Amino acid sequence: MLRFALLLSLAPPALAAPDAPAPILTTPEAVDVLTYAQPQVARVTHVDLDLAVDFAAHVVRGTAALDILAAPGAREIVLDDRKLAVARITDAAGHPLRFTVGPDDPEKGASLTVQIGDARRIVVTYASDPHANAFAWLTPAQTAGKAKPYLFSQGESILNRSWIPTQDSPGIRQSWSATITVPADLTAVMSAARLTPEGEPAGPGQRRFRFAMDRNVPPYLIALAVGGIGFAAIDHRTGVYTEPASLARDCAELADTGRMVDAAEALYGPYRWGRYDVLVLPPSFPFGGMENPTLTFATPTIITGDRSNVDVIAHELAHSWSGNLVTNATWADSWLNEGFTTYFENRIDEALYGRERAAVLADLLWDDLQRELKESAPAATRLHGDATGGGAVDYTKGATFLRTVEYTVGRARWDAYLRGYFDRHAFAPQTTAGFLADLRANLIRGDKDLEAKLQLDRWAYEPGLPDNAVHVKSATLAAIDATLGRLAAGAPAASVDTARWSTQEWIRFLNGLPRQLPAARLAELDATLHLSVSPNPYIRSAWAVLAIGNRYDPAVPGIEAFLPSVGRGLLIRPVYAALKAQGDWGMPIARRVYPRARSGYHPVIVAGLDRVLGPPE
Numbered sequence: 001m002l003r004f005a006l007l008l009s010l011a012p013p014a015l016a017a018p019d020a021p022a023p024i025l026t027t028p029e030a031v032d033v034l035t036y037a038q039p040q041v042a043r044v045t046h047v048d049l050d051l052a053v054d055f056a057a058h059v060v061r062g063t064a065a066l067d068i069l070a071a072p073g074a075r076e077i078v079l080d081d082r083k084l085a086v087a088r089i090t091d092a093a094g095h096p097l098r099f100t101v102g103p104d105d106p107e108k109g110a111s112l113t114v115q116i117g118d119a120r121r122i123v124v125t126y127a128s129d130p131h132a133n134a135f136a137w138l139t140p141a142q143t144a145g146k147a148k149p150y151l152f153s154q155g156e157s158i159l160n161r162s163w164i165p166t167q168d169s170p171g172i173r174q175s176w177s178a179t180i181t182v183p184a185d186l187t188a189v190m191s192a193a194r195l196t197p198e199g200e201p202a203g204p205g206q207r208r209f210r211f212a213m214d215r216n217v218p219p220y221l222i223a224l225a226v227g228g229i230g231f232a233a234i235d236h237r238t239g240v241y242t243e244p245a246s247l248a249r250d251c252a253e254l255a256d257t258g259r260m261v262d263a264a265e266a267l268y269g270p271y272r273w274g275r276y277d278v279l280v281l282p283p284s285f286p287f288g289g290m291e292n293p294t295l296t297f298a299t300p301t302i303i304t305g306d307r308s309n310v311d312v313i314a315h316e317l318a319h320s321w322s323g324n325l326v327t328n329a330t331w332a333d334s335w336l337n338e339g340f341t342t343y344f345e346n347r348i349d350e351a352l353y354g355r356e357r358a359a360v361l362a363d364l365l366w367d368d369l370q371r372e373l374k375e376s377a378p379a380a381t382r383l384h385g386d387a388t389g390g391g392a393v394d395y396t397k398g399a400t401f402l403r404t405v406e407y408t409v410g411r412a413r414w415d416a417y418l419r420g421y422f423d424r425h426a427f428a429p430q431t432t433a434g435f436l437a438d439l440r441a442n443l444i445r446g447d448k449d450l451e452a453k454l455q456l457d458r459w460a461y462e463p464g465l466p467d468n469a470v471h472v473k474s475a476t477l478a479a480i481d482a483t484l485g486r487l488a489a490g491a492p493a494a495s496v497d498t499a500r501w502s503t504q505e506w507i508r509f510l511n512g513l514p515r516q517l518p519a520a521r522l523a524e525l526d527a528t529l530h531l532s533v534s535p536n537p538y539i540r541s542a543w544a545v546l547a548i549g550n551r552y553d554p555a556v557p558g559i560e561a562f563l564p565s566v567g568r569g570l571l572i573r574p575v576y577a578a579l580k581a582q583g584d585w586g587m588p589i590a591r592r593v594y595p596r597a598r599s600g601y602h603p604v605i606v607a608g609l610d611r612v613l614g615p616p617e
């Protein structure tokens with residue numbers, strides 16, 4: 001924290017010297033098949049970007065200077081590349097270096113092999129492709145302010161190779177710095193110390209922003225956003241970046257962010273990233289949030305006016321430990337990022353909002369887990385996944401695993417262990433095998449009864465759910481279930497008191513209604529509970545799925561208004577899937593709305609929806 005504060009006071013700021021190179025893992029299960037890099041031969045230790053953002057061409061162009069650590073005698077380095085237009089590569093003195101681009105793989109992109117000779121710093125001059133899949137380019141109409149264009153990046157899991165020529169593997173940590181030049185009326189922010197918050201003049205009509213991340217991070221955590229962006233502080237180390245028109249509203253919703261950081265530190269040790277700010281993005285952001293260091297990227301769909309979705313912020317903040325500090329070495333172990341974080345997030349929620357609130361969230365998660373186990377092929381329900389990614393259950397089964405360990409050994413002992421775990425593996429990659437070894441060495445310590453009780457290998461490597469799994473039950477959700485029971489027995493919708501419901505109670509209620517309902521009942525529910533016009537996108541999404549399943553025509557205008565307004569996969573994917581399931585009734589609606597909505601969605605969402613619906617003609 002102090003380090004970043006000092007940097008901010010320097011003018012012009014000096015870029016921080018990188019830490020010593022981070023460790024890499026070389027055990028077989030730590031080999032990342034989604035990178036072309038051969039880190040034992042030569043690896044990138046620092047990336048320095050100098051890029052200009054061209055909103056007309058939808059590209060960034062400039063240079064990436066890479067510092068390299070190479071084994072004795074190594075003469076080449078292999079980078080990851082997805083459709084980059086590489087003009088030239090030189091050594092630090094400007095002498096050209098030979099390079100070759102391998103065949104393009106639809107999933108991995110291409111290798112970029114550079115003959116470095118003795119060079120240990122190289123400079124790549126390049127531009128991104130206009131369809132770089134890390135980027136969403138938004139027109140002014142697709143922003144809240146409607147006046148300025150917007151660009152944001154999403155790196156996880158292997159998208160950053162579409163705009164940064166580096167070794168794009170979570171096990172190859174790098175420090176980085178960047179200078180980003182943008183049109184003068186726009187602001188650039190990145191997931192690093194923001195050295196020039198107001199920018200500096202950089203030629204006619206341009207401004208330049210500088211950033212430095214002096215910690216070694218997995219390169220998927222390098223993130224950029226450019227647009228009409230304002231800032232307001234929450235406390236001394238937390239704040240909100242968002243479009244100026246949304247500042248007051250977003251700040252009020254996220255007012256607990258500083259307390260969340262305090263609570264997280266009290267649980268599992270110091271927050272090691274300086275500032276913790278939240279960037280609230282335009283509606284097309286594809287996820288709930290992305291844990292970019294120092295600057296969580298968040299969907300505006302969590303801004304519901306009642307703080308009932310700030311668990312998303314608790315989640316992204318928790319990633320500052322699980323994911324950003326201790327990182328899955330390969331995506332096959334992504335439960336180490338997501339399961340740990342989903343567990344940790346719930347502990348932050350409990351610290352701020354009490355046991356029952358945490359129980360609501362954990363109980364809903366249990367529902368999700370049960371559904372995922374039912375819907376997934378058994379192989380996809382293993383925590384240690386296949387080569388290319390974790391299974392469907394990274395979040396839910398992973399969190400349940402850790403909760404089960406907590407309940408088995410007791411909270412005090414578990415918390416002490418986990419705090420030590422984050423210290424022991426800080427700024428390093430981790431594997432499932434490595435975690436289990438650490439758990440055995442530092443928690444179980446040869447206790448055979450405990451080892452048998454925990455069933456660690458079943459949890460980590462086998463499908464399904466071991467029989468010691470802990471299910472936390474919520475009284476609040478039980479009350480919703482009782483309400484559903486009364487409705488099923490014929491009670492009128494007007495008898496339901498929704499006045500103090502959180503989003504989670506709404507979700508439980510809407511998803512708990514019978515899937516088949518007469519039109520008259522749907523009309524009564526909509527008229528009484530104002531579902532079709534709810535400002536809460538979670539309610540709109542759950543209502544749309546129910547209405548579509550019943551081919552309920554009066555809901556269609558509301559659904560057609562909702563789908564282009566939100567780009568978050570969690571909320572729109574189920575609606576499109578429901579339309580598709582209703583074939584001759586649903587597909588005409590999907591074909592009408594999707595082409596209109598598609599340009600506002602991020603490429604990762606478009607790719608999935610194109611597969612489901614077929615690309616528009």
Ligand SMILES: [Zn+2]
Pocket residue numbers: 315319337338341
């Ligand atoms: Zn996450």
